Amino acid sequence: MSRKSYAIAIRDVLAEEMRRDDRVFVMGEDIAEQGGIYGCTRGLLEEFGPDRVRNTPISEAAFVGAGVGAALAGMRPVVELMYMDFAFVAADQILNQAAKIRYMYGGKATLPLVIRGQQGVGRGNAATHSQSIEAIFMHIPGLKVVMPSTPADAAGLLRTALRDNNPIMFFEHKILYNTKGEVPDDPDFMIPFGKANIVKEGKDATVIATSQYVGRAEKVAKQLEKEGISVEVIDPRTLVPFDTETVVNSVKKTGRAVVVHEAHKCGGVGAEIASIIMEEAFNYLDAPVIRLGAKSCPLPFNLGLENAVVPQEDDIEKAVKSVLYK
Amino acid sequence: MSRKSYAIAIRDVLAEEMRRDDRVFVMGEDIAEQGGIYGCTRGLLEEFGPDRVRNTPISEAAFVGAGVGAALAGMRPVVELMYMDFAFVAADQILNQAAKIRYMYGGKATLPLVIRGQQGVGRGNAATHSQSIEAIFMHIPGLKVVMPSTPADAAGLLRTALRDNNPIMFFEHKILYNTKGEVPDDPDFMIPFGKANIVKEGKDATVIATSQYVGRAEKVAKQLEKEGISVEVIDPRTLVPFDTETVVNSVKKTGRAVVVHEAHKCGGVGAEIASIIMEEAFNYLDAPVIRLGAKSCPLPFNLGLENAVVPQEDDIEKAVKSVLYK
Amino acid sequence: MDKERLLWIYRKMQEIRKFEEKALELFEADKLRGSVHLYIGEEAIAATVCSLLKDTDYITSTHRGHGHCIAKGAELAPALAELMGKATGYCQGRGGSMHIADVTKGNLGANAIVGGGIPIAVGGALAAKLRGTDQVAVSFFGDGASNEGTAHESMNLASVWKLPVIFICENNGFGISTPVKQSTSVEDISVRSAAYDMPGYTVDGNDVLAINEVVTKAIERARKGEGPTLIECKTYRWLGHWTGDPQVYRTKEEVDAWKEKCPIKRLRNHLLENKISTEEEIQKIDEEVIAAVEYAEKFALESPEPDPSTAMDYVFYEN
Amino acid sequence: MDKERLLWIYRKMQEIRKFEEKALELFEADKLRGSVHLYIGEEAIAATVCSLLKDTDYITSTHRGHGHCIAKGAELAPALAELMGKATGYCQGRGGSMHIADVTKGNLGANAIVGGGIPIAVGGALAAKLRGTDQVAVSFFGDGASNEGTAHESMNLASVWKLPVIFICENNGFGISTPVKQSTSVEDISVRSAAYDMPGYTVDGNDVLAINEVVTKAIERARKGEGPTLIECKTYRWLGHWTGDPQVYRTKEEVDAWKEKCPIKRLRNHLLENKISTEEEIQKIDEEVIAAVEYAEKFALESPEPDPSTAMDYVFYEN
């Protein structure tokens, strides 16, 4: 085990996998000398040289597409999007090409491509640089969708992603980069996709949280413990594939559920999870599943407004009490 | 009233509004001489000339963006996307620009822009030309999202869209273009946004359906009537704004609901609607809401495969019986 | 060019022509559905370019992709079966005409998104460069596609990274109904090469020898690691953009004039006039091609539909 | 150029400079958050271009947008208030530095998406053309942005539609840490104008007179309905891409050399050497600018935060 930040955990796995497999290479804006604007590729240029650590022009469609082509041609590209919001500039290459090619070609193509980058609020970047857009990539079939919430998960899930033979959207969160945690040193440490993490066990209510909300839900759960409310906190870790079993079993046990994420509530992943719970555990539910997510407005620049738009810990607490009719 | 097709209904409203307001103009690929590949702009060039009926180069980001700019500058552009799937090539201009500008500018800009086009299966166009992608535009705030299911709705909703001062995604369906129906001749005939249509009243179960599934759900409802099952069929008509009240009141009455759409079930609009029903009518529900939508795979070319992927009338019937525990 | 390669080109052009005539016939007989974009009239480009490629070289293609696919080595039977959505098709009925691919032969796929394949070719070339092989990648795209952002981004990227890509713009005068003049700011699209510091050529796209000359240069340059080239081939599609196209945008005279410039007839005449080949030899090829297309038709018609219960197969690679 | 306009340009350049120095100071004092991209060193471009525009002409701007915004007529107080996210800011605290706009003055907005504003300018020009006015639209964008697909698509579209757009590429040598040579296939981005059949010029972006000359020509051409022009202004940003940028990609010497080429100093010298203006007159402008910035600071600091309960306001126009 080594204690390191979420950003460094990512950097280290990239380096280890690049050492292990020379088909792995990284490209993106300002990832070489600069090491990425959040430092996730720092030092890679020095170790692996400019062929495998490539600064790209600001042309997301071209370099995501080049990732698709290089993957089809036998390489294992890792493409960094500086902000996941820029996925919209390359949306066709992700949603119409990467996601569909294997299927459209009748299974005769393999496309091991990792598209990674950060998203979310927390740095005053406003509407075009603060979104959480994972729901879109969950909706369009053909992509695996990963959302690590801790340094260890970032490491274990990224390694799994890098050894997977499918196109993967790997959603980091900008405010998690500096959070620290213990990360296994095992160079084969992997966390399987489709296996949710029961972050904290509990029996009264289930909170399903993603990304930065996992830690915040855990914090709320610990507070509620003091009030005698036992909350189970689950982090799905991957949205595609989704671990229906762990979530549904928990709700069958607790009878109550809250889903919380930073993305917009309307049409967000919470809607899918709440619907799955209703489908699979309707007779166990003692209260409707509550969904927490950003309100239906673009993310504002001002901090007070931003906080008014995305869920707060207070909201999680109230939601848990509400499903408990307290 | 005049009997006309869904495509002609659209064409006529475009022409009428262009006559009424010279700020309205249309642009898109092959919409001039060709009149659009589905004929929705046929004859407009002859009447309004090449300034207001503009063939664009194949550059969706540029001409959607030009629509954004022209709208900001006081015009009322209508942009045709030949297939809504191509929205991904212009996704940034729609999702980061059109949707957010008014909000980001503190309400000091007005952006009357209609982006319209067809989507869906039915013509063997396979994965990149058969999608139903409305959920994405419902998730990102700032766009109104419209899905007409009949010629009259197409006319009434399009006129409302053309007189609205907001950016609007107007989703037509390729297999509806040739369907015919009565359309009011009133040159001010408008259908308000956010007002669901109760297509058929019923008391045993509610089916919420969109686009081409409205007609199919109605057909199933009529069949079930013969078996003594009374189904209420609701077409939300607009997803943003969404008429929660009509849907929830219906489910409070029937206690059972099925949502059916052509888009992928996972993360689709059905998840949002099912979640809203759970939130607002949990105590009235006698069964979990069932969602029907395309399976989680890209849309296949082969017709038999395609039919295996998107919901069939049979599936609707089974789902209704299932929520009735029959 | 040696005789063998000339005859290979001739054969491929005929294969494309006869294959597509068959596809059209099947479409009109309602045995084939979907969007089918025919390449008839433009065969010289795919055939000549691919005659210069190895199986290990890559191409990316377009919605009008049958020609590229066949020229890059696809067999006619599974290709036609794919157009019919059969289980025996290249994509097991999942892709259809607009998404046909044969990655084993270096065809990274047709692409129904205009401009969608261009960056993918750049990726193929990048893979070659990273592995240090002398593979090249050819991106075929239309005059209409040249105005998509991906065309620009890809040419710039290939240039700054000195990647072995050959950009082949098939300028057939129209994007659906829209004439080049209405859509494109320059008359010769190849002049855009200067914007990417790469060589650019405009050639007669119906002239096998002319295409051969510039593509040879471009491939040499690419294999030597000197970077990409843009080649515009001026040509014409004889048929509508799709079957049933009313073709309001052009006259019958214009179409007929181009039919006079048939690239197959032209190559045939060249072979005969220069005594490179004989009537008999060419006739034999024609007959073989017709037999192959007949076999393909029989194969495709007799092939089973994919089993609907397998619809969800092939979304993901099972690790 | 007449004295009045020269002094106007000088004043705007100083306003931009002093405004940004203040913004930086507030950022470092933790009174301002978010991504703030400073234009210091590049002021000649925005000021000179906008000196040639009317309020009814349009511009679209970039993430580095304060200069364009001020030059196009924004008042400093609500501009600074917006950078601080205050209720009195141009966007009521919703946009911030990267999305600041003042549509009433024809500024269609900063744009945090690189290349995102270029098609929007084309749309402004299209509106002008449809209305038959002589309005023009200016699209400012960086060297990095020139490689985005939107740049290409927009220039092609503006050219085929002969729209009154002036494309102003501010080439400051870098996109964040990436030098132009690494990202861009040509040394002079203006050569790309040939790909769109429009005039192209490269000028010294720190030279007000040089910029004035080519932009005047471009605006005349646009107003006469002859179509767009591409102008590349070579310049340099003095500060990091953002505050706290380690600037690993360049040397202090390089930065210092460019500071010698300060566009404000240069114009000031020109005004004095040619006796167009006097020390006193210029001093007076400087003092007025400083006073205005001080007022803006006070205004912004004292302004209230937006009421969180209004967070959902302004998503939609209420019809």
Ligand SMILES: Cc1ncc(C[n+]2csc(CCOP(=O)(O)OP(=O)(O)O)c2C)c(N)n1
């Ligand atoms: C992004 C995108 N926009 C539009 C279309 C619809 N479309 C299909 S083919 C075509 C014309 C393409 O013209 P060109 O590139 O010249 O190729 P050609 O058909 O002439 O071979 C269009 C507009 C598409 N498939 N993808």
Ligand SMILES: Cc1ncc(C[n+]2csc(CCOP(=O)(O)OP(=O)(O)O)c2C)c(N)n1
């Ligand atoms: C589509 C997109 N890609 C990447 C970014 C991140 N980004 C912001 S500014 C910038 C550099 C822009 O370079 P340039 O266009 O030269 O403008 P400059 O900053 O030099 O003024 C980058 C990459 C972005 N905001 N949008």
Ligand SMILES: [Mg+2]
């Ligand atoms: Mg063409």
Ligand SMILES: [Mg+2]
């Ligand atoms: Mg720059």
